[in-house]
Amino acid sequence: MMVFFFCLKRYKCHICEIHDLSVNCTYKELRNVPNDLPEGIVILDLRFNVIHRINGDVFGKYRNLKSLHLDYNKISLLPTNAFDGLEHLQGLFLTNNNLDFSVSYEVDVFSPLKRLQQLDIRHNMKKKYTSKVQYPLFENLHNLRKLSLDLIDDPVFDNCGFEKLQNITKIVFENCDLRMILNNTFSMLPNNLEEIHLRKCNMIRGVEADAFRSLRNLKILIIHHSNMKLESALKLLYPFENKHMRVIQFTRVNPGYKCPIETPYAVILTRQMMQHLQKICFNTLVLTENGIVDFEHNSLLWNQYPECIQNIELSGNRFSLMNGFKLTELWNISRKLINLTSFDMSYNPLSYRNVEQNIKNLPDNKLSNFNSIFLKNTEIGKPPCSNISFLSRNRNYATPTRESPIETVFVSLPQNLKQIRNRYYLANERLGKRIVLLNASNLTYLDMAYFDVGNLPEIVLKGQNNIKYIDFSGIPSWNTSMSLFAHSKTVLLRYNGIWSNVQQTQHYFSFIQEVEELDISGNQLWQLRYDTFLYNKKLRKLIMQNNLFDELPTALIPIENLNFLDFSGNILDSINETMRNWLDKQQKKNGTFKIFLRYNIFKCTCETKDFIRWIFETSIEFDEPNKEYKCMLSNGSITTTVKVYQNFHDYFSICNNEIWLRVGIGLLVSFITVTVPLAIIINFKWQITYWFYRKFRKAVEIELKKKFVYDIYLSYSNQSLYWVKNILMPKIENCWRMKMCLEDRDISVGDAYVDAICDSIQQSRNIIFIITKDFSEKHWGRFEIERAKYEKYASNLQKIIVITRQVPVENFPTEFEHILNDVILINWSEAGNENDWENLRRALVTDIL
Incomplete structure (x- = not known):
């Protein structure tokens, strides 16, 4: 082209x-x-x-x-x-x-x-x-x-x-731009129409029930993002009673989307509102983002033709199916939905953890709007129903309490159900310790990503397990021993916070031995045990985006069938020879191999020249068709791998001279190292013998310390700048003679700013965080904490010291919660007395045993 x-x-x-x-x-x-x-x-x-x-x-x-x-x-x-x-x-x-x-x-x-x-x-x-x-x-x-x-x-x-x-x-x-939908509005449309859409209707205030009477062949009705009541939209279904339709879809049908804060009015479905829908034989029903907060008994789930229903999507509303009579209703009707294959109730925020704080943050002139929409304004004049949960224990329903927790919940699925999507289900309710899914032998797809109900119970399938796709992303803790994963081919575990378990548990992914595609992006991983994937012989596609790897882990080598690897958004600076040889071997064995390396910044130095050459000579496929990745030169400037490869000789000609220079210096140093001590020993052999004899009975302790460029790396926010510059820095550098690394003084701004922070922390003996009220607003604050964790666990950083200065508990960074045992915490008084300085001095000079 x-x-x-x-x-x-x-x-x-x-x-x-x-x-x-x-x-x-x-x-x-x-x-x-x-x-x-x-x-x-x-x-x-x-x-x-x-x-x-x-x-x-x-x-x-x-x-x-x-x-x-x-x-x-x-x-x-x-x-x-x-x-x-x-x-x-x-x-x-x-x-x-x-x-x-x-x-x-x-x-x-x-x-x-x-x-x-x-x-x-x-x-x-x-x-x-x-x-x-x-x-x-x-x-x-x-x-x-x-x-x-x-x-x-x-x-x-x-x-x-x-x-x-x-x-x-x-x-x-x-x-x-319709204001009214009358019985004659669409009377002239072709009667052979099978599908009609009404999108972005701005001000429909009322409808007449026979508006679609002439469209006797209509099979698909879609109303999307329209300023009309859901009750009015459901009224339009009257002409299709006792007829067959393929799709009925009402999305964002609510006058509240035209309000200043774009929030739907609360809607409670009644039997009267649903009377026409209940008499239609439809295949797919989509009621999404309509502000539904509750429904009456025998309204939403009841239908005269349950055998017609194949797909139900109720996402983006605010109601629960796990309470009172509705659970009983769900249990009974599930037996009749013999052809239901897909059920979706995602993005369902039943309650919010910080709703009171959100109300306080609203301007005064918005409070009345907020109350009317969220708390009062329902279509039948009643407030939304409460979210009291009723669960099933041995098929007897009871209200769960803290004193008598319910252990098991039984859920009977329609016999042909293949797909369940329940993403972003948010509610402060507990579901017991076990959920038993009955009639689940046809279930193949389960999506519960970011499912937040206070606890994730063990999910057990009664009968044969045929689940091939599981998404448990964003769920912080769950039992890996669940048989749910036994036959899964695709597993997504994004942003689960599993880094600690992965690095400490032997054969961590052995619970998904049949997996062929695995996504563990965003889990703060920086290293893996050698046996992490030992039992994942069938794994072909591995996605590890947005982690903290600075090299490809050797734990990948046992994965014999791997042909796709996504390492985008890590901190790789090169790929070593061992892993390059392994990648080429995989390419040769499997016929093709794809690796994604975008959003890493490589090093283009003498040490990595073989890696740069390999990128352009290997037959492996990359996510950048031209293999043009960002690359940092030895002087710190940023270029691209394409430019470096095109001028390979110019960039790396000095490397050979450098090698011979190093050999010569090495030989000279070796000669001096051997001859000078030997000459001293020969000339002063009796004096040396006598000195050792005098010191023979004394215990000699040698402290081996790593050489650091800085004694302290200091992380602080704008609120602490004056205190750091005029009080803390003179004390530590002038009085205690310790060298500090300050962001505003020692780190230059540029494209490689993130690498400069990494290098500065790595070259520091200790790190001190000054925590004030505005620390959470610091652009690089969380990154410095995560990097400090990495250097601490890699044994490069001796101490992490946290100084708090009149900061409330809710503003304290949550990133410290996993390393509190390794943190020295100093609560600095407002006056800054001698005890504070003495605590800081002891923390810096006293070893932690």
């Missing part, structure tokens, strides 16, 4: 991108349709230009066009001959222009488009119409299958030729 210019013998060079029979002219600031393109093109993309008008017969030479994109221009008029010659065109897209229904469309403008199958003229309504407006003429589009357009208030479809569109099956109304 030519990215900038394309030349043919018959055509001059053109600014558009031309590939085979497709032309891309997007973002070229074109004012007119170009007339010098190849005649045989079938796709022309002119989006995001400044075309104002389509001149007559401009497309005459492009008679083979099948797809024409004119979206995001400034077209305001379509003359009669605008599309002459396009008899083969199948798709025409004119969204986001200035086409006014009353003046922009000539009567026969679409007449030449005999084979058009898809027409999109949405998002052109730039004004409010005060009178009835006739829609364009579509009667000549006999092959049209999909039509997308704006919907004005009080539309007129009488003379637009809908009755002649015998092949149309789908209409999308977007940018909807």
Whole structure:
């Protein structure tokens, strides 16, 4: 593909991108349709230009066009001959222009488009119409299958030729300006329609139940992001009672989304609201983000045709199925949903841990809004039901209490259920210690990522276990001995905080021996035991993004079938020879190997030159097609691996001279090291013998210490700057003669700032954190804490000292909670008395045994 210019013998060079029979002219600031393109093109993309008008017969030479994109221009008029010659065109897209229904469309403008199958003229309504407006003429589009357009208030479809569109099956109304949906609003639509969408309706205040009476073949009804009551939307289902529909979807149907804080009003479903839906044989029901907080008995889950239901999605609401009569209802109806294959109740925040603090942080003028929406404003005039949980123990329901915890919850699944998604289910309720899933032999997909209910009980399957996909991301603690994972092929454990268990537990991932794809991103891992993956012989794809690895761990070597490795977002500076040889071996054995290394900064020095050469000579596939990664030179400047490889000799020619210089210096040092002590021993052998004799009975202790550049690395926020500069620093450096590393003084700002922090902490004997109220706002504060943990466990850092200065408990960084036993905590008084200085001095000079 030519990215900038394309030349043919018959055509001059053109600014558009031309590939085979497709032309891309997007973002070229074109004012007119170009007339010098190849005649045989079938796709022309002119989006995001400044075309104002389509001149007559401009497309005459492009008679083979099948797809024409004119979206995001400034077209305001379509003359009669605008599309002459396009008899083969199948798709025409004119969204986001200035086409006014009353003046922009000539009567026969679409007449030449005999084979058009898809027409999109949405998002052109730039004004409010005060009178009835006739829609364009579509009667000549006999092959049209999909039509997308704006919907004005009080539309007129009488003379637009809908009755002649015998092949149309789908209409999308977007940018909807209706105020009322009346029984005759859609009466002129083609009766062969199978699918209709109402999207972004701004102000629908009421509906009449027979509005869709003429659409007797409708199978899919989707209402999305519309300012109308959910009760009104459900009322539109009346004409479809005792009929079959494939999809009924109501998403973000709630007037509250038009409020200043974009929060839906609380909705309680009643039997009356659901009466029409209950009499429809539907395959898929989607009620998402509608503000539902509760439902009456025999309302939401009850249906006359339960055998029709295949998919239910209730995500983005705020109600629980685990209370009172609803659990009983769920238990009974699950036996009737014999064909249900998918159930989704994700993003369901039943309660928030910090709701009181959130209310306090709202401005005074928002408090009334907050109360009315969250606490009072329900569609039937009652507050949302409380979240008292009722669980099942041996099939007897009781209320769980702290005094008598319920041990086991039984959940009977529909017999054909294959997929459960319960992501981001947030509630302060406990579910007991065990959940037993009955009739789960067909369950293959279980997604419980970020499931927060105070505890995650053990999940047991009664019968055969066929689960292949499990997502337990964001769940901090759970039992790895659960049989749930026995046959899983894909397992996601992102952001679980499992770093401690992984590094301390033998054969940690042995509980997923059948896994083929594993994602353990974001778990603060920096090293692995050699036997971590010893039992994961079938693992093919391993994702370890956003951890703290500075090298590829040798724990990967036992994974024989691995052919995909994602190490993006770590702190790798190179790949050593052992792991490079292993990667090449995997590539040769498996035929292909992909490795992702983006968002690491490598080193381009004499020590890593073989690694740089390997990147461009290996046959392994990388996430950067050009293998262009960031690279730091020995002088600290940042370049790319491509530039270094292209000028390999210039960058590394000094390395050979450096090697011989090191050999010479090494020989000289060895000679001096051997000859000088030998000469001293020969000349002073009797004096040395006598000295050792005198000291023979004395105990000699030698303290071996690592050489550090700094005695202290100091981490502080802006609030502590004056105290550090004028009080702490003079005391430590001038009086105690210790060398400190300060961010504002010793670390220069640049692209490699994060590496400078890492190097400074590694070169420091101790680290001191000055914790004040604004420490959590410090940009690099959490990173310095995580790096301090790493250096401490790697035995490079001797002491971590935390000085707190009038900081409340809630502002204390939670990152310290896992290393409190290794932290020296000093609570500094406001006056800073001698006891504080003495405690700090002892902490710095006294060893921790």
